[in-house]
Amino acid sequence: MTAAAPGGLRGVLRLAAGHRGPIAATVALSLAASALGLAQPLVARDVIDAAGAGRAVWHGVAALVALFTVQALVQALVRFQLGRTGEGIVLGVRLGLIDRLLRLRMPAYDRHRVGDLISRTDADTFALRQIVAGGLTDAVTGSIGLAATIGLMLWLDWTLFVCVAAVVLIAGAALAAALRGMRAASLSGRRATGEMAADLERALSAIRTVKAARAEAREAERIGGRARAAHAAGVRTAGFDALVAPATELAVTGSFLLVLLIGGARVAGGAGSVGDLVAFLLSMLYLTGPLGALFESLSAVQQGTGAAHRITEALALPRETADDPPRAAGAAPAGAEGGRPPALEFRDVWFGYRPAQPVLRGVSFEVPRRGHVALIGPSGAGKSTIFALAARFYDPGGGEVLVGGVAAGAVSRARHRAGIGLVEQECPILDGTLRDNLVYAAPHAGDDEIRRVVDITNLAGLVARLPHGLDTRVGEHGRELSGGERQRMAIARALLPRPRLLLLDEPTSHLDLESELALHQALDEVARRCALLVIAHRFTTVRAAAQVIVLDQGRIVASGGHEELMKTSAYYRDLACAWPREDAPAPR
Incomplete structure (x- = not known):
């Protein structure tokens, strides 16, 4: 379960918590600009009164020009500081999101x-920048500026202020009605945009399959549906946002006209001076800034609430860390190798991706510190799940997984994985060069170490054939390589750090016969140096193993050498009979 994500301005404040200094500086500059603006009506009143009394006004005019010039410069600095602060907050949030998303626990993926x-x-962090640049600071400075302007207007003429307040309250009621619907529409739009990005990533990552199946139109319709949903939510948001400008116009222009009529009539009747009326009208002019900023900030925050909610939701997803506090270690068993514990041991392990649907049911086995062990069984038997538990992508629901005689949970995940190499069946290759991929798990490996794994996996011919050797780019997902080359690259990458336990998910599935024979020789050499646990789908891989573990429906139904199992296990003999040739794939 994820923690509830805070919404509205509170959620934005939490995301901006690490930037209080720059935000405070921006607010201070904005308040300085507001103070310079509020001083101008008072100076203008004095100039008008001095002109009416026949006194010199040049010093007052000079003061007005100076106040206006300094205010303009401060406002320019405020805009720059707003942009820089917004970008800083977005960078901080993005760095936090990137780190979080790369360290999530597997169930979150x-x-x-x-x-x-x-x-x-x-998209969501970009929307957050809009909130900060156009909402968060405006909300603070607008509120303070509004309070200061209201104080000045009350001091100048409380009667006229009451008229202004009545009009602003009416406009505020209209704005409140718009904001109530804006937040829901914004969140709906953000979710639809996220689904659109997910569907597009799904199609582009399998674009060859899409084109081969002539599914471009279907995928375009699917993704277009998400885009249309986002459009509909955006239109709803725009409709609510369209009420903000009229509400602001009503509050400012309507109250200005009302004051002009009432105040002008009072001046004509001798109940007030022209200077007082001009000062009040100028204060209303400066009311436009903080009042408009406050209304616009409320609109911006409500529009960005969906983005803030999704960001805080992602930041609350459970993560795994390299320095997880270790749990109590299990007892170290006495292994068969002179008292040394096995490389990997499962003790009565139960596990299910959904607790009510166990995938493994009381699985127990050992992988010796040296040697080649094969896992076989039909699809869904639990082979890949055993690999996931061995690599601590998941923790068992019951029983224990021990590595080197120590419970896996007794050490940090990083330390646990440092001794394990993993080759997935899909053999993911990262965009970059051959060298980048080979040293991915051992970034400081030297040329001799790289040459060793290149020779073991029969990649020397490929390296010699490419125009830039190891520094040749392989393309996104390794598209410049064949399937067999990608698989051998993945094996070489796993071998480079010299793991104590190597997990291979059918390492020969994409290899030709010559490369397969070379690889089996290499694996025989590796098995003399470390433990090998191989998910086997080919008879040649099974026969090469010193021990075979047969899984069915989450349980081990047989275990032993190939020749032994052919004599003692009817289930194993049935599987073996399904392999008509030595190079035929075993049943999944």
């Missing part, structure tokens, strides 16, 4: 679409 998570670092 299962529940959320990757494209939607990515959109929170892009």
Whole structure:
């Protein structure tokens, strides 16, 4: 469960908490600009009164020019500081989101679409910048400026102020009605935008499949539906936002006309001076700034509430950290190798991605510190889940997973994974060069170490053939490489850090016969140096293992060497009979 994400201005304030200094400086500058503006009506009144009495007015005019000039310069500085502060807040939020999204616990990735998570670092953080630049500071300075202007107007003429307040309250009621619907429309639009990004990422990541299936129109319709939903929410938001400008116009222009009529009539009747009326009207003119800023800030905050909600929701997702406090260690078992514990041990492990639907049911086995162990079984038997638990992507619901005789949860995840190499069946290759991919898990590896794994995985011919050798770019998802080359690259990447336990999900599925034989020789060499646990789908891989573990419906139904199982396990013999040739794939 995620923590409830705060909404409205409170959520924005939480995201901006680390930038109190720059925000305070911006507010101080804005207040200085407001003070310079509020002084101008008083100076103007004195100039008019002096002109009426026949006194010199040049010093008053000079003071007005100076006040106006300094105010303009301060306002320019405020706008720059607003932009810089907004960008700083967005950078901080993006860095926090990037770090959080890369460190989430695996169930969080299962529940959320990757494209939607990515959109929170892009579109939603951009909307947050709009809130900061056009909403947060304006709300603070507008409120303070409004209070100061109201104080000045009360001091000048409380009767006229009552007229102004009545008109502003009417405009405020209209604004409140608009803001009530704006927040829901904004959140709906942000969610639709996230879904659109997720659907587009889904289609582009499988674009060859999309084109081969002639599904461009269907995908365009699916993604277009998300875009139309975002458009509809945006139109609703625009409709509510359209009420903000008329409400502000009513509050400012309407009250100005009302004061002009009432105040002019009073001056004509001798109940007030022209200077007092001009001063009050000028104070109303300066009321436009803070009042308009306050109304616009409320609109901006409500429009950005959806973005703030989605960002805080993402920041509240559960994460795994490299320095997780270790849990109590399990007892170290006495292994078969002179008292040394096995490289990996499962003790009565139960696990389910949904607690009510267990995938593993009391699984127990050992992988010795040296040797080749194969996992086989039909699809859904739990082979990949065993790998996920061994790498601590998930923790077991019951029982224990031990590495080197120590419970996996007794050490940090980073330390646990440092001794494990993983080769996934999809063999993801990152955009960059061959060298970038090879040293991904061992960034400080030297040329000799790289050459060693290149030779082991039969990549030397590929490196020699490419125009820039190891520094040749492989393209996004390794599109410049064949399937077999991508798989051998992934194996080499896992071997480079010299792991104590190597997990391979069918390492030979994309290899030709010659490369497969070379790789089996390499794996035999690796098995003499560390533990190998291999998900096997080919008979040649199974036969090469010193021990075979047979899974079915989350339970181990047989275990032993190939020849032994052929004699003792009918289930294993049935699987073996399904492999008509040595190079045929085993049933999943």
